[in-house]
Amino acid sequence: MLKGCEGSRPRPRDRIVEMARQLFRQYGLRGIGVDAIAEAAGTNKMTLYRHFASKDDLIVTCLREVETETDAMWEGFEAAHPNDPMAQLHDWVRRAAECAVAEGRGCDIANAAAELTDCNHPAHKVIEQFKKHQHERLAKLCHDAGVGQAELLADTLSLLIEGARVNWQSVGPDGPGARFVGISEAVIESFSKA
Amino acid sequence: MLKGCEGSRPRPRDRIVEMARQLFRQYGLRGIGVDAIAEAAGTNKMTLYRHFASKDDLIVTCLREVETETDAMWEGFEAAHPNDPMAQLHDWVRRAAECAVAEGRGCDIANAAAELTDCNHPAHKVIEQFKKHQHERLAKLCHDAGVGQAELLADTLSLLIEGARVNWQSVGPDGPGARFVGISEAVIESFSKA
DNA sequence: AACATATGTTACTGACCGGTAACACCCTGT
């Protein structure tokens, strides 16, 4: 009866996913074991395996959750600046930069792609779909903002944000990844003039 | 006496490093074991441990070798277009794109950074040094080429190539990573006009 | 009270992996 009640402790499944996301991010997918995840979530391995068929299944679930959070972020841009795609684009730049720096470990999705070397891993479909969706939204925004060569700008910004994330991970705050916002705004401006 | 003789089989140490680089790239640093590496190199684990203090030591050696090959590539640009930094820059774009696509697994150095979540890992020094050195060379080239805002262009190109590598790994030939050459040349041109 | 469902506990298996020990082998230079 109190299953969804506010203030009560979340159910094991949700606690597992939350902790798994944090620990996967911190230690890598192969760097943390299911036992440690379950313990950190205040439960145990058996309960974990009652909710997830395998560790890979848990990984896929975590990546899907990243996806839905990203969806929510995009809806936020539209809500904050309705009918002002250029302002939405600048919002995206700022928020993307914040996410890239978060906990110094770059993009969960890209990290997963780097770690899951087997192309047949079920997570690969999620990764590919996420990246394509992300790029489509960005392209639509660039187009709506009325810049010349919207597709080219979207490609450029896609690579810049991906590069910023991975660069930050390698060299930290002294590298070009830390200057992503300035770089992106310069690029957007140069496309707007053209 | 025949130690360095052409045509003879390379020594175990060299075979190990060569195979290790290939297998690390293919399966990830944590995805392949020292036993498998030794066997693939036509030798055994004991001999491997006579040449390398640990698996981490082997990893560092492999990353250093990537570094020296990259150094050679840069010397090639200078040799091919002496006193023509702009031509060298375009050569860099082309060659960097080729490397990014090689075997579809992006940049060994960036992948290592993604997988080695422990910041105290000895390989992290190599990674950081490599990226900084890479960026310095690019900045010098941009400056010598006489473009306006050389630093900004170098930052932009750094992020673009890193982004292209990781994007290719996630979405393959359909994504913006595959259009890196066109994107970069458009950026260079827009900086040259400014 | 009785039942069903979700969860906790403990113990276990089988596999893999990093690293080491001991010993035999082969080639080379003297």
Next chain:
DNA sequence: ACAGGGTGTTACCGGTCAGTAACATATGTT
């Protein structure tokens, strides 16, 4: 012929990890 260094072979240790079995406990529903 001899010695010594590099190499091959086998076996082993200790640890970790994904996944499962069996049983006990709690909680909510009827």
